[in-house]
Amino acid sequence: xxxxxxxxxxxxxxxxxxxxxxxxxxxxxxxxxxxxxxxxxxxxxxxxxxxxxxxxxxxxxxxxxxxxxxxxxxxxxxxxxxxxxxxxxxxxxxxxxxxxxxxxxxxxxxxxxxxxxxxxxxxxxxxxxxxxxxxxxxxxxxxxxxxxxxxxxxxxxxxxxxxxxxxxxxxxxxxxxxxxxxxxxxxxxxxxxxxxxxxxxxxxxxxxxxxxxxxxxxxxxxxxxxxxxxxxxxxxxxxxxxxxxxxxxxxxxxxxxxxxxxxxxxx
Numbered sequence: 001x002x003x004x005x006x007x008x009x010x011x012x013x014x015x016x017x018x019x020x021x022x023x024x025x026x027x028x029x030x031x032x033x034x035x036x037x038x039x040x041x042x043x044x045x046x047x048x049x050x051x052x053x054x055x056x057x058x059x060x061x062x063x064x065x066x067x068x069x070x071x072x073x074x075x076x077x078x079x080x081x082x083x084x085x086x087x088x089x090x091x092x093x094x095x096x097x098x099x100x101x102x103x104x105x106x107x108x109x110x111x112x113x114x115x116x117x118x119x120x121x122x123x124x125x126x127x128x129x130x131x132x133x134x135x136x137x138x139x140x141x142x143x144x145x146x147x148x149x150x151x152x153x154x155x156x157x158x159x160x161x162x163x164x165x166x167x168x169x170x171x172x173x174x175x176x177x178x179x180x181x182x183x184x185x186x187x188x189x190x191x192x193x194x195x196x197x198x199x200x201x202x203x204x205x206x207x208x209x210x211x212x213x214x215x216x217x218x219x220x221x222x223x224x225x226x227x228x229x230x231x232x233x234x235x236x237x238x239x240x241x242x243x244x245x246x247x248x249x250x251x252x253x254x255x256x257x258x259x260x261x262x263x264x265x266x267x
Contacts, residue, residue: 070216071251074170078214081155081168082255085148085210092116093263103264104208106178108199113149114176114208117160118263150174155212172252173213173241175234180206181265192236208259209235215250228252 035043093116095102100119107113145160148167155168178198182191189206198205211234229247232240235256243252 067251074214074216074251075253077168077170078212078253078255081171081214082210082212082257084157084167085155085212086257086259088146089114089116089148089208089210089259090262091118092261093265094118095263104178104202104205104261106176106193106195106198106202106205108196111176111195112174113147115145115147117145119144148174168212168214170215170217171212172215173211173232175209175211175238175240177209177211177234177236177238178205178207179209180204203265206261206264208261210257210259211235211240212255213241213252214255215252226251 093103095118097119100117102117102119105115105117107115147158149156149158150171150173153169153171154166155171155174156164157167158164178193179190180193180201181204182188183201183204185191191204193201193205213232226249227247228250229244230252231242231244232252232254234240235258240254
């Protein structure tokens with residue numbers, strides 16, 4: 001009787017352990033069954049959103065970088081042109097011998113071009129054919145002539161031999177305004193000349209206000225959508241470029257400088 005009770009207890013214990021082992025095995029199989037389709041879809045959706053955000057941020061940074069590079073190139077472009085113009089124009093009228101009639105020759109119709117000269121190389125006595133016409137030491141070679149002009153949105157520099165160089169691209173405006181001694185009143189030394197008046201009174205000019213407006217290259221700004229409708233005015237208050245008439249998304253920069261012609265009026 002006692003033996004049967006012990007056997008029965010052991011059998012129950014073994015059955016209980018077996019049932020527990022079976023239950024644990026089922027749980028283990030359940031845990032090893034992997035993700036459900038819904039879980040996979042949710043994970044993929046979250047991953048896609050993260051990747052889309054990363055790619056979007058990358059492209060925005062790339063567009064911003066490209067925009068800044070274009071703006072930097074525009075600024076360097078305009079500043080280099082202004083440097084060359086103002087540096088050389090300061091020498092207008094330089095004539096140590098007093099025989100070359102060096103000076104300033106403004107255009108009598110437009111304000112986008114000007115010509116000036118200085119007697120640095122003394123081309124009339126150097127034995128060189130400075131103007132390239134086959135005859136050296138001509139009277140017109142006494143001065144070094146330089147012309148700055150705006151042609152097809154480019155600032156060009158032409159020397160006395162006719163060689164033309166492009167100084168800057170993507171230029172929307174180049175403007176020259178002349179000031180000097182009033183022909184009718186010599187006490188008025190800051191008289192503003194009209195375009196025709198400057199051409200007719202070259203010896204009375206003492207300073208030039210130079211304005212350059214440059215824009216970025218042909219590629220539109222894609223990172224910062226800033227519409228340019230600015231009315232650009234020079235130092236004298238004249239409208240040089242009116243983007244209010246036709247706004248666009250190009251970035252622009254305006255540089256202005258007054259050039260004092262220290263050699264004018266000395267001879």
